[in-house]
Amino acid sequence: MEVVPEGSNESKDLKTLFSFYSSYLWNRVVGFFPSSSGSNFLGKISNLCRQAARAGYRSRRKCLPLPLPSNSLDSSLVMTETSRVYEVLEDIMEHIFLNLHNIQKNLQFWQSRAEGSNARKMYFMIFERGPRAFINGTVQLIRECAAEGSSMQQLSHSASHHISERIAILSCLRCALAMFLAQIYMEVDRFGEELVKDPENSLPLLLVTINGLFSNLEASIGHLHSTHQSDSSGEGSYSSPLLFEMLPKVNQEGLQWTDCEVRDAINLIHQNLLKLDSYLSELVAEHRKPRKITLHWIRYTCGAVGFSVCSMWVLRHSSLMGSSDIDRWIREARDSTVSFFNDHVEQPLLSIRDELFETFRKRHKGVMEPEEVQLTSNSLRRMLLTFAEQTKGQKFPENASDQEMLEIVMARYEKELMHPIQNLLNGELARALLIQVQKLKLDIETAMLELDQILKANEINFAILAALPAFFLFLVLLMLVRAWFKRDPRAEGRGRMARLQRRLLLVEVEKRILQYQTYVDQGQEKEAQCMFGLILYSLDRLYHAVERHAKATGEWQCLRQDIIDLGKPGLQTTYKLIVTSRMERIYDCLLPSLKRQ
Secondary structure, eight states: OOOOOOHHHHHHHHHHHHHHHHHHHHHHHHSSSSSSSHHHHHHHHHHHHHHHHHHHOOOOOOOOOOOOTTEEETSSGSSSSSHHHHOOOOOOOOOOOHHHHHHHHHHHHHHHHTTSHHHHHHHHHHSOOHHHHHHHHHHHHHHHHHHHHOOHHHHHHHHHHHHHHHHHHHHHHHHHHHHHHHHHHHHHHHHHHHHHHHHHHHHHHHHHHHHHHHHHHHHTTTTHHHHHHHTTOOOOOOOOOOOOOOOOOHHOOOOOOOOOHHHHHHHHHHHHHHHHHHHHHHHHHTOOOOOOOTTHHHHHHHHHHHHHHHHHHHTSGGGTTOHHHHHHHHHHHHHHHHHIIIIIIIIIHHHHHHHHHHHHTOOOTTTHHHHHHHHHHHHHHHHHHHHHHHHTSSSOTOOOOOOHHHHHHHHHHHTTTTTTTHHHHHHHHHHHHOOOOOHHHHHHHHHHHHHHHHHHHHHHHHHHHHHHHHHHHHHHHHHHHHHHHOOOOOOHHHHSHHHHHHHHHHHHHHHHHHHHHHHHTTTTTHHHHHHHHHHHHHHHHHHHHHHHHHHHTTOOHHHHHHHHHHHHSSSSSSHHHHHHHHHHHGGGSOOOOGGGG
């Protein structure tokens, strides 16, 4: 197989995006012209431009692998015309998968609207189809209400018809493409071994079979052209029916083809793919869901009006109108921001830094020192010792406790208080009072020293408390940024919603496998082929959703093989259900969020 670098893939994606929007803009321009020779000429130019743009685009989007033998890619046939057949088969699968995905998205939207109530349908018809539909629907509602009085019922009927028409056409397109996809896949599975062993005989048969499948597809969706023309009432811009190029009958009967004939057949398939894309893009565009800006045009209009009012208010307070309000508000906001940063970010962080490196080293001015407390304690002990020795008339030992001497002081103090005036002048009352004052001073200084130590030990806690507002603000901003990065609900993304989408894809595959077996048991061949094509479509979406995650966890090889096995037509349904059960229990990218280790 041909390997394309990642840079070329990006450039091709840009080309695809440019081709899509250029085609859309051209269709809008052509829609302004009446149906005449001039518009036909513009239509021809449009088709030529579209074909030229798509001819230069060779995408290499990895889709569900073809059911080919494992040794087919390593054989010597890679450099022959068979390799081109592999490429065109992959192109067919890729184009069908992309068109199915586009149809499925629009079909799901209309199905969700069909499940709503009549009031919800009428709301959609009036308020979610743009300003023109809002004006026309309102005028029609008023007219019918004034004329007949049953306008609500008619509007509900019109909404139901509008939605059911789109569901019918999109469902028919989806079924036809799914059947075509299933037939291609089954034919490739049937011709797989022969393409490797005997390419000269099997290759023409495969190309002839594909040619016949294109003819069947043309017949299955060709009637949608006439249906669309009759229902559009001249409003649609699509006017060209789907006509595929077919192989000459001479080639279809021959078994030995030249290289030139093989190349012509492959080029014919590419032309048919371009015609199919053009036909589907224009037909689906007429029945697609409204764009987001159309659905929410009222909200966007209110937002635009509000923005205009705010702009006028800002302009009135700006310097352009001679006002300095905005400049003053900007300065105040800047000063408030700087003050908040200094008070709740810078200063707490500096304080925490100083405490971590200079705890109990830095001394502040005016704070009580342990030496001062010790001096007061020594002075009190000397006073107690002198007073006790004089009172008792004996020498006290040096290791006498302060408590014993305080008891002597208090006993003397109580005795002296019996005659306070006399003892204040001639007794020991004054000395006892001074000793108690010194004791009170010592207690106060000791308490202040302990409080100072407590404050110093908790300075880092106070700094952290000061930084909490900034921390919470930063945490909220971080959560908002994280939610913005993980808001992607697609199955390829990260997070709980993406994991849930991947599990729902697996459930969808399992349900369609059971439905396919039901159709097979009932002998409904067309319905079974359609369901098998939808199985392949779901497997392709699952293939893309789990690839990046499975490669990161090292599960890709096993998971890829399980997905391929689910798409093989010859495997029993029982075995496929066992595979789906194993997939949802074993692989990390398919496990529920709560069960992750």
